[in-house]
Amino acid sequence: MNTTPTWVITGASSGLGYDLAEYVLSQGDDVVLAARSGEAMNRLASLYPESSLVVVTDVADADQRSNLIGEAELHFGKIDFLVNNAGIDYLGAIEEQHEADYRKVFEVNFFAAVALIRLALPGMRARRAGMIVNMSSMDGLASLPGNAFYSASKFALEGLTESLWEEIEPAGLRAVIIEPGSFLTGIDGRTHFSGDLMPDYDASSGNFFRAMANVEELSDVMFPGDPKLAARVIYEQLTAGPTFHRLILGSDAMVRIGAKLDDLRADFATCRLIAPTTDFVRV
Numbered sequence: 001m002n003t004t005p006t007w008v009i010t011g012a013s014s015g016l017g018y019d020l021a022e023y024v025l026s027q028g029d030d031v032v033l034a035a036r037s038g039e040a041m042n043r044l045a046s047l048y049p050e051s052s053l054v055v056v057t058d059v060a061d062a063d064q065r066s067n068l069i070g071e072a073e074l075h076f077g078k079i080d081f082l083v084n085n086a087g088i089d090y091l092g093a094i095e096e097q098h099e100a101d102y103r104k105v106f107e108v109n110f111f112a113a114v115a116l117i118r119l120a121l122p123g124m125r126a127r128r129a130g131m132i133v134n135m136s137s138m139d140g141l142a143s144l145p146g147n148a149f150y151s152a153s154k155f156a157l158e159g160l161t162e163s164l165w166e167e168i169e170p171a172g173l174r175a176v177i178i179e180p181g182s183f184l185t186g187i188d189g190r191t192h193f194s195g196d197l198m199p200d201y202d203a204s205s206g207n208f209f210r211a212m213a214n215v216e217e218l219s220d221v222m223f224p225g226d227p228k229l230a231a232r233v234i235y236e237q238l239t240a241g242p243t244f245h246r247l248i249l250g251s252d253a254m255v256r257i258g259a260k261l262d263d264l265r266a267d268f269a270t271c272r273l274i275a276p277t278t279d280f281v282r283v
Helices: 015-026 039-047 062-076 099-127 148-171 205-213 215-222 227-239 251-271
Strands: 006-010 030-035 052-056 081-084 131-135 174-180 246-249
Touching: 006 015, 006 062, 006 099, 015 030, 015 039, 015 227, 030 039, 030 062, 039 052, 052 062, 062 099, 081 099, 099 131, 099 148, 131 148, 131 227, 148 174, 174 227, 174 251, 227 246, 246 251
Parallel strands: 006 030, 006 081, 030 052, 081 131, 131 174, 174 246
Antiparallel strands: none
C-alpha cells in the first residue's frame, strides 16, 4: 500500500496550480498533474519521474474527468488531496456578457469541480481518509462589478463546500475552501472580456476594463500576492491536519473579505428587529 500522500491538482499547467504542484513534488509527495495543455506539466514531471503523473484533461469533458480520477487511483492507488484549481473568467457587466461565455465559466469553475468531487469521494470514503480542496477566491465572498459570473461561480462553490464538509466529516474526510486574493499568476493574460462595452456601465464595470487594459503598469497594485509563497502556505496548512474550513491568502483578500463581513454585520443589525415581524402570530 502506497503510504506517500497523493495529490490530484487540476489547472496544473500554469499559475497557482503549477506552483502548488511544483512545491508538493519538492516535498516528496506524489502528484497527478491535470490541465488541457501538457507541455509545462511534462517538463515539471520529468524532474520527478517516480512521483508524478501527467494526465492531459479538459475538466469540462465528462470522459476526461473520469479518466483523470481512474488514472490517479490506478497509478498511485489512492487520492489523498483533490485540489479543484482549474478555473476560467470572462469580464464584463452582466448585461454585456455573452450567454455562452458565462455558462462556460460555470461549467469549468463549478460543475467540473462537482463532478470530480463525486468521482473521488467513493475511494476516499472506502479508506476513511482524504481531503477535497476547492479553490475559491476573495471574489467568492465579495463580488465586484464587471466580474459577476466568476464571482457567482465561486459563490456556488463556497455553498457546495459548506454542505460538503458537513456531509463528509462524519466519515473521516475533510473539505477546505481556499480564498486567495490577487496573485501574479499570469491570469490577466488568460482572462478576456465578453460582449461589447455599454456606456451606461462605464462608471462601474468600465473601471475594471480600464484597470485590466493597463495591467502591466498597475500589476504591483493589482496583484500583490506571490503564488510561490501561497503554494508553500497551502501545503503546510493542509498537511498539518487543519481544523479550519477556509484558508484566506493575501493581504488584499483580508481587506476585501473583512469589508464584506462588516457589511453583513451592519445589515444583520438592521434586520434584527425586522426579521421576527414576518413570523406567524400564534395565540
